[in-house]
Amino acid sequence: MRILIVGAGATGGYFGGRLLQHGRDVTFLVREKRAAQLAQHGLSIRSATGDADLRSPPTVLAGDLRGPYELIVLSCKAYGLEQAMADIAPAAGPQTVILPLLNGMRQLDLLDARFGAQHVLGGQCVIAATLDADGAVRHLNTSHSLTFGERDGSASARMQRITQALSDAGFDARPSSTVLQDMWDKWIFLAALAGITCLMRGSVGEIVAAPGGTAAALDLLEDCRAVAERAGHAPSEQTLQRARGVLTEAGSTLTASMLRDLQHGHPIEADHIVGDLLARADRSRDEGSLLATVYAHLKVYEAGRSSAAA
Ligand SMILES: NC(=O)C1=CN([C@@H]2O[C@H](COP(=O)(O)OP(=O)(O)OC[C@H]3O[C@@H](n4cnc5c(N)ncnc54)[C@H](OP(=O)(O)O)[C@@H]3O)[C@@H](O)[C@H]2O)C=CC1
Ligand SMILES: CC(C)(CO)C(=O)C(=O)O
Numbered sequence: 001m002r003i004l005i006v007g008a009g010a011t012g013g014y015f016g017g018r019l020l021q022h023g024r025d026v027t028f029l030v031r032e033k034r035a036a037q038l039a040q041h042g043l044s045i046r047s048a049t050g051d052a053d054l055r056s057p058p059t060v061l062a063g064d065l066r067g068p069y070e071l072i073v074l075s076c077k078a079y080g081l082e083q084a085m086a087d088i089a090p091a092a093g094p095q096t097v098i099l100p101l102l103n104g105m106r107q108l109d110l111l112d113a114r115f116g117a118q119h120v121l122g123g124q125c126v127i128a129a130t131l132d133a134d135g136a137v138r139h140l141n142t143s144h145s146l147t148f149g150e151r152d153g154s155a156s157a158r159m160q161r162i163t164q165a166l167s168d169a170g171f172d173a174r175p176s177s178t179v180l181q182d183m184w185d186k187w188i189f190l191a192a193l194a195g196i197t198c199l200m201r202g203s204v205g206e207i208v209a210a211p212g213g214t215a216a217a218l219d220l221l222e223d224c225r226a227v228a229e230r231a232g233h234a235p236s237e238q239t240l241q242r243a244r245g246v247l248t249e250a251g252s253t254l255t256a257s258m259l260r261d262l263q264h265g266h267p268i269e270a271d272h273i274v275g276d277l278l279a280r281a282d283r284s285r286d287e288g289s290l291l292a293t294v295y296a297h298l299k300v301y302e303a304g305r306s307s308a309a310a
Helices: 010-021 032-041 078-091 106-115 157-166 179-200 204-209 213-230 237-247 257-263 270-279 290-309
Strands: 002-006 025-029 043-046 052-054 071-074 097-100 122-131 137-149 172-175
Touching: 002 010, 002 078, 010 025, 010 043, 010 052, 010 071, 010 122, 010 137, 025 078, 071 078, 078 106, 078 270, 097 106, 097 157, 106 270, 122 179, 122 257, 137 157, 137 179, 157 172, 179 204, 179 213, 179 237, 179 257, 179 270, 179 290, 204 213, 213 237, 213 270, 213 290, 270 290
Parallel strands: 002 025, 002 071, 043 137, 071 097, 137 172
Antiparallel strands: 043 052, 122 137
């Protein structure tokens, strides 16, 4: 299967790199700076699950992109999605399937509008990864699952082909018949994790060790859960218990990728991950909620970045 990975950043570099390491037909759509870095140093993955050093990974610049690809894996940030959609247009043909790995849900609406819903799978990944200063992918824990599925839950022929292409490639490939609920479950967990770790500038363990920290984390999760319920995607009690457990684990070093971005002064996905959740909330009830405070806090950070750049 001809696979295009859009972006060779933390997630795209990791999953694309693993696929390449396992002999799959992968090309990375990159921009010039990353193309030069990959040409010079190759693509390295540093991980407790096994390192990889891939010399000369196949890359392509947008202007040279020729399609069609059977599978396009989107691993850009939400604020890069409009540009990425424009750039991948030449790679999309009548049989192309787009698999977005972004956190949140709004990417589905945008991709549907641009390419047609029949071309867009649901998807998500669970991993903690970042890029080093030298461009190597650093895998920060041992989770590395990639979930994908038809949004109507069907076991289509293309799902079988994609499952085969993504399986046995050094990460957990998880075909799902409940991918939309999976995405919602992850969204509310991630919004709570990103929101609370950014607000408190610390890991889960540091937050729960502080007075009131556990209650704040659980309050925020509850705000997020209420939005999911209102949208018809309430998490199961088991999912909720798991999320509560992870968000209140004593000594946990877990943070969200949004906190890592914020600490490096990078752009963040505030609107996509927190603002969009708030937009789907019951405004009369959620005004003054912790979720609203978290959003205001992230927007202040963004405003500070913009004025520093001006
Ligand atoms: N990092 C993590 O641990 C996790 C992240 N996620 C989610 O995954 C998504 C991706 O995050 P992450 O991998 O961390 O992000 P990164 O910023 O590490 O990587 C994104 C990459 O996409 C590239 N890119 C963006 N637009 C284009 C384009 N038009 N053409 C070519 N390359 C492009 C960027 O390239 P350039 O350098 O040129 O800008 C960058 O290298 C986000 O929605 C995030 O929330 C989900 C789970 C965990
Ligand atoms: C929740 C987590 C850590 C898992 O993938 C994540 O998605 C992120 O940090 O962006």
